[in-house]
Amino acid sequence: MATVNDALNEKRTQRDKTLSELNDIDRDYKYGFHDPEDKYVFKSGKGLTEEIVRKISAMKNEPEWMLDFRLRALKLFNDKPMPQWGSEMLNDIDFNNIHYYVRSSEKQERNWDDVPEDIRKTFDRLGIPEAEQKFLAGVTAQYESEVVYHSIREDLEKLGVIFTDMDSGLREYPEIVKKYMGTVIPSGDNKFSALNTAVWSGGSFIYVPKGVKVEIPLQAYFRINTENMGQFERTLIIADEGSSVHYIEGCTAPTYSTDSLHSAVVELIAMDGAKIRYTTIQNWSNNVYNLVTKRAIAHANATVEWVDGNLGSKLTMKYPAVWLKGEGARGEILSIAWAGKGQHQDAGAKIMHLAPNTSSVVTSKSISKDGGRTSYRGLIKVLPGCHGVKSNVRCDALLMDAHSRSDTYPTMQIDEDNVRVEHEATVSKISDEQLFYLMSRGLSDEEARLMIVNGFIEEFTKELPMEYSVELNKLIQLEMEGSIG
Amino acid sequence: MSQQPALHIRDLHVTVGEKEILKGVDLVIQAGEKHALMGPNGSGKSTLSYALMGHPNYKITQGEVLFQGENLLEMGPDERARKGLFLAFQYPMVIPGVKVFQFLRNMLKARRGRDVSVKEFRKELNEKMSLLDMKQEFVRRYLNEGFSGGEKKRHEILQMALLEPSLCLLDETDSGLDIDALRIVCDGINAVAAKNTDMGMLIITHYQRMLNYIEPDFVHILFEGKIVKSGTKELALELEAHGYELIENEFRQPAQV
Numbered sequence: 144m145a146t147v148n149d150a151l152n153e154k155r156t157q158r159d160k161t162l163s164e165l166n167d168i169d170r171d172y173k174y175g176f177h178d179p180e181d182k183y184v185f186k187s188g189k190g191l192t193e194e195i196v197r198k199i200s201a202m203k204n205e206p207e208w209m210l211d212f213r214l215r216a217l218k219l220f221n222d223k224p225m226p227q228w229g230s231e232m233l234n235d236i237d238f239n240n241i242h243y244y245v246r247s248s249e250k251q252e253r254n255w256d257d258v259p260e261d262i263r264k265t266f267d268r269l270g271i272p273e274a275e276q277k278f279l280a281g282v283t284a285q286y287e288s289e290v291v292y293h294s295i296r297e298d299l300e301k302l303g304v305i306f307t308d309m310d311s312g313l314r315e316y317p318e319i320v321k322k323y324m325g326t327v328i329p330s331g332d333n334k335f336s337a338l339n340t341a342v343w344s345g346g347s348f349i350y351v352p353k354g355v356k357v358e359i360p361l362q363a364y365f366r367i368n369t370e371n372m373g374q375f376e377r378t379l380i381i382a383d384e385g386s387s388v389h390y391i392e393g394c395t396a397p398t399y400s401t402d403s404l405h406s407a408v409v410e411l412i413a414m415d416g417a418k419i420r421y422t423t424i425q426n427w428s429n430n431v432y433n434l435v436t437k438r439a440i441a442h443a444n445a446t447v448e449w450v451d452g453n454l455g456s457k458l459t460m461k462y463p464a465v466w467l468k469g470e471g472a473r474g475e476i477l478s479i480a481w482a483g484k485g486q487h488q489d490a491g492a493k494i495m496h497l498a499p500n501t502s503s504v505v506t507s508k509s510i511s512k513d514g515g516r517t518s519y520r521g522l523i524k525v526l527p528g529c530h531g532v533k534s535n536v537r538c539d540a541l542l543m544d545a546h547s548r549s550d551t552y553p554t555m556q557i558d559e560d561n562v563r564v565e566h567e568a569t570v571s572k573i574s575d576e577q578l579f580y581l582m583s584r585g586l587s588d589e590e591a592r593l594m595i596v597n598g599f600i601e602e603f604t605k606e607l608p609m610e611y612s613v614e615l616n617k618l619i620q621l622e623m624e625g626s627i628g
Numbered sequence: 629m630s631q632q633p634a635l636h637i638r639d640l641h642v643t644v645g646e647k648e649i650l651k652g653v654d655l656v657i658q659a660g661e662k663h664a665l666m667g668p669n670g671s672g673k674s675t676l677s678y679a680l681m682g683h684p685n686y687k688i689t690q691g692e693v694l695f696q697g698e699n700l701l702e703m704g705p706d707e708r709a710r711k712g713l714f715l716a717f718q719y720p721m722v723i724p725g726v727k728v729f730q731f732l733r734n735m736l737k738a739r740r741g742r743d744v745s746v747k748e749f750r751k752e753l754n755e756k757m758s759l760l761d762m763k764q765e766f767v768r769r770y771l772n773e774g775f776s777g778g779e780k781k782r783h784e785i786l787q788m789a790l791l792e793p794s795l796c797l798l799d800e801t802d803s804g805l806d807i808d809a810l811r812i813v814c815d816g817i818n819a820v821a822a823k824n825t826d827m828g829m830l831i832i833t834h835y836q837r838m839l840n841y842i843e844p845d846f847v848h849i850l851f852e853g854k855i856v857k858s859g860t861k862e863l864a865l866e867l868e869a870h871g872y873e874l875i876e877n878e879f880r881q882p883a884q885v
Contacts, residue, residue: 582682
C-alpha cells in the first residue's frame, strides 16, 4: 500500500512541477523550452584552458594564424581584470562553470529537412523557416556554437553577395577575413572582446560588392540550448562602395536556474557611400549574461545604423559604436531597453566623429518595471579639426513604478568649436492624466498602460519590418502581463 | 431602461485635494434632452464633468449619481465609458507614439466588447470623418500631438460620433475654436444627436455662441458649486446680455462675520 501511495505522490509532484514549469514559460517567456542533448557531437568540459582553445581550432581545421590569433587573445583575456563599472552582477560570472564550445550537429545544411529533427523543431517553434519564406533574402541559424542551417537567395549569390557563417567565411575567403577581422574591434579592446576572439565560433560573414543593393533583409538567429553555455559568435559585415544591406539578428535561450554567457563581437565596415543597417531583437532568457561588443567604421558618405532592441537577458552591457572616419559619414543608433524584475540593461551608444561634416543621431528609449534597472551610457567624441559636425542625442526613460531605476551617463568630448551637438534626456512616468484620458474611452487600466508603452517605443518599432514590430508589441504585452499581480 | 433618466445627480459634493468644489449639485437629464451648464470661471463646471467621468483625483464626499438607473460612482472610468458615458475633453491629452487610427479602433473594440475588423472600422471611420470635414491623413498622426485647437475638438467629436454614447458631457468644446471651426464641430454634434435621438447631452460652456448652433432644452447656472438657477434657452440669452454679474449679486454668499 505504501509503495502505491509513494508512487502516486511522486507522480503528483512530478505533474505539479511540470505544470508550474509550463506556467512559468507561458507567462513570462515563451521561448524558455529546451531540447535533449543526447545526439550532440561535441561538448567541451566546463572552464577555459589553452587546450580547449587549441581543440576548438583543431576541430575547425583552422590555419595556423587563426590559432595564434586565438591564443594571443586568450592571454589578453586572462590578463585583463573584470571591468569595475557597468554592473556589480559582472562579478557573479563564474568563468569556470561554462561550456565554451558545444557542437550539436555534424554539419551545416542548406535544407531545413536535413537539419537534425530536434533542432529543426526548435527553429520551427521560433518561426524562422516561415519568416524565411515570407520576407527574408537569406537566413543563418546558429544553435549552440555552430551554424546548423544556412541559405541565401540565388539572385543575390549571382550578384556576388557573400552571406555565410563565419567559419565557412574563414575557409572560403581566408584573405578577406585575415585582412579585416579584428581591425574594427581589436582583441584587446575589452575583456569580453578578448574572450570572444579566443573561443569564437559561428556568426555571420557578409560581403556586399560595389553598388549592389540588397533590398530584402538577411537574418541570423542565435539559439542557446545547453545550460551554462557560452555562445561566442563573431560577425563581420563589409559593404563595398555604394552598396547597401540590412541585417537582422534575433536570439533566445531556455530558462535555466543557472547562468549562461553570450559574448559576441560584431564588426561592420561601410566603404565610401555604402549603407549598413544592423537590427537586433535581443530576447535572451533572464539567466543569460549578454556582453557584446559592436562597432562599425563608416567611410566617406557612408551610413551605418544600429537598431538595437534589448528585452531579455539578466545583464546586458552593449554600446553599439560608429566611427565616422570619412567626411560626410553618418551614424545612427536607435535603441530600446526593457528591464523587468532582476534585469539590468546597461546599454548605450558611442559615436566617434573622426572627420569633418560627419553627423550622428542617437535615440535611446528605456522602460523599467518591477525593480528592473536601465542605464544609458553614451559617448560622443569630436576630434579637433572636425568642423561641421552635427550630433543629436536623446534619451527617454519611462519608469513603470517607484522601485524601478533608470540612470543616464552621457559623456561628450568635443575638441572642435564649429560643431552642433545637442543632448536631451527625459525621465517620465505614465501620467494619471494620460491614463484617465484613455480609460475614459473604455480601455482598461492594463490596456491603457500597454498603449502608452507601445507609443513610447513607436519610434523604434516603426523602423522594424512589419512582422518584427508585431512580434515586438506582443513581447511587450507578455512582459506587461507577466508582471501583474 | 428608457423610463430611467439618462443621468440623475442627487446632492453631489466633490472635493479636489482639500477643497470642496461642488457643494450639492442636483440635476436630472432625461434621454434625448440637451442641457447647457453655464457659469463663471471656477464655479465647478469642469469638476462636475471630471467627477462624472470618474477621475481618481476628484473625490465624491456626498450624494449619488445614477446612470440609466445604475450607480455610476461604483464604476471605474473605463466601465462608465463602455456603458455609454462620454466626455469630450476641454484639454485632450497627448499620447506620444500612439496613432489616431489605432487609438480609435481600440476604443471602439472596448465600447462594443468585440473585435472590430479593419475593414468594418475603415468604413465607419470614413463616414464619420466626412461628417466633421476631416481629411484621411488625420488618422495617421499621433494622438493629439501637434493638433491645433480646432483639430483637438474635432477629434473629440469624431470619437463621440464613433462611440454613439447614451450621454455626452461636452466640456467647453467651443473654447479655442474660431467661428468656422465652431460651426463644423456643432454641425457634427447635431448630426450625431439627430442619429441617436435618445442621446442625452450636457453642454458646458461660458458663452451663448455655441448654443446658437445647438439649441438646449434646459439651461442651468452653476455658481460656487451649486446650480443656482435653471431655465430654458432664454436664460442663456439673458446671461449673455447682462453677464455673470447679475448672478454674482444675487447669489454671492455674504462673507461670514
